[in-house]
Amino acid sequence: MIETDHDKPKFRPVGYAALVERYNLEAIANWHTSVVTTSGTHRVDSLAGATMEVYPPHYWPGDHLGDQLEFALKYDGTNLAVLALLFQEAVEEELLEYIHARPTGKYARRLWFFYEFLTGKLLPLDDLKQGNYIELLESDEYYTVCPARRIRRQRVYDNLLGDNRFCPTVRRTPFLEEIDASDLPSRCRQVISEYVPAFVERAVRFLYTKETRSSFAIERINPSAARSERFVSVLEQAGQEEFLKKRKLIELQNEIVDQRFREFDYRNSQNYVGEAIGLHRQRIHFACPKPGDLAGLLDGLESAHLRMGSGNVPAVIHAATISYGFVYLHPFEDGNGRIHRFLIHNVLARREFTPPGIIVPVSAAMLENSADYDASLEAFSRRLMPLVDYTLNREGRMTVRNDTATWYRYIDMTLQTEALFRFIERAIDVELAEELAFLKNYDAVKSSLKEIVDMPDRKIDLFIRFCLQNNGRLSKRKRESHFDRLTDDEIEAMEKAMQSVYGSGSWYQP
Numbered sequence: 472m473i474e475t476d477h478d479k480p481k482f483r484p485v486g487y488a489a490l491v492e493r494y495n496l497e498a499i500a501n502w503h504t505s506v507v508t509t510s511g512t513h514r515v516d517s518l519a520g521a522t523m524e525v526y527p528p529h530y531w532p533g534d535h536l537g538d539q540l541e542f543a544l545k546y547d548g549t550n551l552a553v554l555a556l557l558f559q560e561a562v563e564e565e566l567l568e569y570i571h572a573r574p575t576g577k578y579a580r581r582l583w584f585f586y587e588f589l590t591g592k593l594l595p596l597d598d599l600k601q602g603n604y605i606e607l608l609e610s611d612e613y614y615t616v617c618p619a620r621r622i623r624r625q626r627v628y629d630n631l632l633g634d635n636r637f638c639p640t641v642r643r644t645p646f647l648e649e650i651d652a653s654d655l656p657s658r659c660r661q662v663i664s665e666y667v668p669a670f671v672e673r674a675v676r677f678l679y680t681k682e683t684r685s686s687f688a689i690e691r692i693n694p695s696a697a698r699s700e701r702f703v704s705v706l707e708q709a710g711q712e713e714f715l716k717k718r719k720l721i722e723l724q725n726e727i728v729d730q731r732f733r734e735f736d737y738r739n740s741q742n743y744v745g746e747a748i749g750l751h752r753q754r755i756h757f758a759c760p761k762p763g764d765l766a767g768l769l770d771g772l773e774s775a776h777l778r779m780g781s782g783n784v785p786a787v788i789h790a791a792t793i794s795y796g797f798v799y800l801h802p803f804e805d806g807n808g809r810i811h812r813f814l815i816h817n818v819l820a821r822r823e824f825t826p827p828g829i830i831v832p833v834s835a836a837m838l839e840n841s842a843d844y845d846a847s848l849e850a851f852s853r854r855l856m857p858l859v860d861y862t863l864n865r866e867g868r869m870t871v872r873n874d875t876a877t878w879y880r881y882i883d884m885t886l887q888t889e890a891l892f893r894f895i896e897r898a899i900d901v902e903l904a905e906e907l908a909f910l911k912n913y914d915a916v917k918s919s920l921k922e923i924v925d926m927p928d929r930k931i932d933l934f935i936r937f938c939l940q941n942n943g944r945l946s947k948r949k950r951e952s953h954f955d956r957l958t959d960d961e962i963e964a965m966e967k968a969m970q971s972v973y974g975s976g977s978w979y980q981p
Contacts, residue, residue, distance in 0.1 A: 482506040485531065486543035487553050493539075496556045497873070499854045502642070502883060503547045507531045520850070520886050536562055537569025541578040549581075549608055551638055551881035555589040567594060575602040580625045587624075588635050598624045606630055614641045616782025632779055632792060636771025639792040639884045647885070650892045651785050656824050659831060659899045666907055671829075674910050678830050679703045681906060685834035686812050689841070701726050705813065706830060710820030715776045715793065717769070720802070720810065727813075728806040737765050737802040741869045743861075744801075744852075753867060757852040758859045759801035764876040771880065772796050776818075786822035787895060790815045791888040799851060799879055812837070815891070832906065836897040847890035851882055912972045919968040924961050930954075938969045 484492055486505040491498050503522045507530050516523045524546070532538040543550070558566075566586060573579045580599070584607060587593055606628050608615050619630035631638050641647070663671055683702045687694050694702070705726050714723055717737070725733040744757040760768055772793065779789040798811035812834050819825050837844040860873040913935065920931050930953075937949045944966055945954065954962070 481509045482525070483509075483531070485526070486539060486547040487550055488547075489539050490536075490543065490557055491553065494557060494560050494562075496553065496560075497858050498553045498556050499858065499878060501547055501550045501553060502885070505542070505546055535569065536565040537572070537579075537582075540566075540569070540582055544578050544581060548612070548642065549585075549640065550883070551585070551589065551640065552877055554585050555877045555881060558586050558590050563594070567596070570594070570596065575599065577605045580605060580627055581607055584622060584625045584627050584629075591635070599626045602626050604628055608640070612643055614643060614647075614784055614788045616778055616784055618782070632782075632784065633771060633775030634778075635880075636767045637769075637775050637796065637880055638771070639775065639796060639882050641788050641792065641888050642883070642885045644885060644889065646889055647788075647892065650896065651787070653896075655787070655892075655895060655899060659825060659829070659903070662899060662904050662907065663826060663829065666911065670911065670914075671907075674907055675828060675830070677910060678832060678903070678906060679706050681902075682706060682816075682830055682832045682834050685832060685838045686809050689812075689834060689838050689844070690808055698727070698729070702809070706816060709813065709816040709830070710825075710827065713821070714814065714817045715773050715797075717773075723810055723813065724803050724806045727809050732805045734803050734805075737769065738762055738804055740804075741871055742801060742804060743869050753863060755856065755861075755863070755869075756849075757799075757801075758856065758861055758869065758871060758875070759799075760876060760879045761871050764879070765800065765802055768800050768876065768879055769802060772800065780818075780822070786819055786824040787892055788888055789822060790818035790824075791891040792884050793818055794891075795847070795851075795884055795887040796882070798848070799882065819895075831895060831898045832902040833891075833894050833898045835902045836894040839902075840894070840897070843890060843893065847887050850886040850890075851884075916969055916972040919972070920965050923964045923968060924957060934965065935969070938966065939973075943970045943973065 483489070483506060484504075485507045487498075487501045488504050488506065490496070491500075500521070502520065503524065505524050505526060507526045507528060509528060511525065511527060513527055514525045516525075526546075530542075532542040543553075563586075566582065570579045570583050574596075580602075583594060583596065604621065604626050606615070606619065608630055610617070610630065614632070615630035616632060617630065619628035622629050632641070633639060666674070680699070680703060683699050683706065686702070687699070705723060712719065714720065721735060739762050741761060742759050743755055744759075745753040745755040775796070776789075776793050779792070794811050794814040797814055798807055801807045803810075815833055816830060819831070825831055855878055858873075858878065859871060859875055861869050861871045863869050916935060917928075917931055920926070920934065926934075933953060934945065937945055937953070941949075945962060950957075950962065957965075
């Protein structure tokens, strides 16, 4: 029997996908897309953080706006950006009709709150006088603040991570649930506990230097010694002050950039991240928010930061949403990436994720896994850029012609949070552990070398470095240029001392 086109199942978008299509919304696709088939069974296809779910015919909710919105909240989750764009359209009457039909229904109450939250306009409805309070976001599906704000009007608990100026969302994926439960702070303390406090105190300086070097290296910058020292000094203050305030961010920017590019306010011009591919051509990777939108977005970022800090949100969720949120807002012409990575340490330290004075070399883990770090940044920028209508003149000045603020205001940061957890896990289990082990071995081998030849510390440090670079042996050229006074027996004994501590296989160099 030959199958005809008439016999093949047809697919109808439903939920957010249907609303985006119906109202021609310029929206970043939701992580979960739903379709209803005319025939067939339920199935789920997932790839690269996106899920397509196919539902059998009886799942079709109806054509009314409220029917599709209820389906979206029930099966697609809460997407504030799509809702904000939708509510900018003329949908108030249809929404009111839906709410009037079920005024105490949980989805109706959520949509009522979201409409007023996202538009700033009150619907012509009286406050509810009865009914149990419900969560805006299901706390078993999303990371939320606790305690939540009690909203009497719709009888809901506002447990969002931010307000209507900036409000990220993070879904409780199996990976996030598992790694958050693994108690990374305890693992960090366990690594450190293997060493005496005096040694850890001395090693901390190396950790700050490693983090500084890695943060600059991510941007392919080779800073002067003075700039490196300034950044180390800033990192040492990460646990002592709140930096997510305008004045402090500007001071921070002034400290870590070349003095010629210091700024005294947030940018007033359109900036972007790109690369030159010709004399007058640029490949644009990311267009930043319009300067006129920055003040509200950054005020919202600060408000979300304070809300999560007092709302029992896990420290890494907090650090991810704030640090990635900052770099996406890109308030300065220079230094945004380094401040983004600094804010991770600032949040983790203030939340006591790390022991006092200890820094986990997260940037080193990002540098070692640069493709994953780039992917975490592009999880938003790659999906944003097809929606940004911009022009670029011959001088490389960008003009953004459409309204873009909503896309930066309500970002699903689940993928960025998963990435940061992975970087922190590696920073603890690999970078921190190896750095401390290396320094302990360094002390041991230095003591052994001094017993063979009583040389100045600088000379011993040079010998160790040369051997580390040459798999445990001093090259003939280095010996002739720096250690020509040593005998063959002394060189051989020193090389054996190196190999007895570091082994003859892998030679770790921090």
